[in-house]
Amino acid sequence: GENVEQHPSTLSVQEGDSAVIKCTYSDSASNYFPWYKQELGKGPQLIIDIRSNVGEKKDQRIAVTLNKTAKHFSLHITETQPEDSAVYFCAAPLYSGAGSYQLTFGKGTKLSVIP
Amino acid sequence: DTEVTQTPKHLVMGMTNKKSLKCEQHMGHRAMYWYKQKAKKPPELMFVYSYEKLSINESVPSRFSPECPNSSLLNLHLHALQPEDSALYLCASSQLLAGQGQPQHFGDGTRLSIL
Numbered sequence A: 001g002e003n004v005e006q007h008p009s010t011l012s013v014q015e016g017d018s019a020v021i022k023c024t025y026s027d028s029a030s031n032y033f034p035w036y037k038q039e040l041g042k043g044p045q046l047i048i049d050i051r052s053n054v055g056e057k058k059d060q061r062i063a064v065t066l067n068k069t070a071k072h073f074s075l076h077i078t079e080t081q082p083e084d085s086a087v088y089f090c091a092a093p094l095y096s097g098a099g100s101y102q103l104t105f106g107k108g109t110k111l112s113v114i115p
Numbered sequence B: 001d002t003e004v005t006q007t008p009k010h011l012v013m014g015m016t017n018k019k020s021l022k023c024e025q026h027m028g029h030r031a032m033y034w035y036k037q038k039a040k041k042p043p044e045l046m047f048v049y050s051y052e053k054l055s056i057n058e059s060v061p062s063r064f065s066p067e068c069p070n071s072s073l074l075n076l077h078l079h080a081l082q083p084e085d086s087a088l089y090l091c092a093s094s095q096l097l098a099g100q101g102q103p104q105h106f107g108d109g110t111r112l113s114i115l
Helices: none
Strands: A006-008 A010-014 A019-025 A031-036 A047-050 A057-058 A063-066 A073-078 A086-097 A098-104 A109-114 B004-006 B011-015 B017-025 B031-037 B046-050 B053-056 B064-070 B075-081 B088-093 B109-113
Touching: A006 A086, A010 A019, A019 A086, A019 A109, A031 A063, A047 A057, A047 A063, A073 A086, A098 B046, A098 B053, B004 B088, B011 B017, B017 B031, B017 B088, B031 B075, B046 B064, B046 B075, B053 B064
Parallel strands: A010 A109, B011 B109
Antiparallel strands: A006 A019, A019 A073, A031 A047, A031 A086, A057 A063, A063 A073, A086 A098, A086 A109, B004 B017, B017 B075, B031 B046, B031 B088, B046 B053, B064 B075, B088 B109
């Protein structure tokens, strides 16, 4: 069936280093790819998103790249800080039948930034 | 602070109780969602409302009953729940349906424990 695969499931980096999380999706018609950050005790917070008509988008220390041909997209965090520690989810709209698409989440990546 | 407000933040109930979860947003969004999230898992879609009409029910047991009184409010009525229903219940909203490339905004959830 349609799905979104996310890797790695856990990631530990030293403060100041970069972190990269990758996702692949199965539905070639998907056209919108958000990334969410979920801190302990909180709901998922949208941190960046990209649409299929661009290949890269940046917002300060965060960037997302998209390769539509290969059907994968990645989150890049540079100069990581302890407050970046959280669980990160990618998502993509996948076909769910009857002409509708639903946002489907990857399984999440627990990022730990070591001071 | 999140723009989607959920109450209560925590709820403990017995299996014979009836309770309701509430969600409110004032961003003018016309799509609202209920998700269930178990520990270390991604959010799992339960219900979708579009223009106050139920558009998707992801085969959720009838002991969960959603209601959308108006475009700003979403309720989830709970009755005769099971211990396995203990989870974080998240509400989200988007301008239009998320499958059409609309960012979803989440509340911080209600942590539900069934005794």
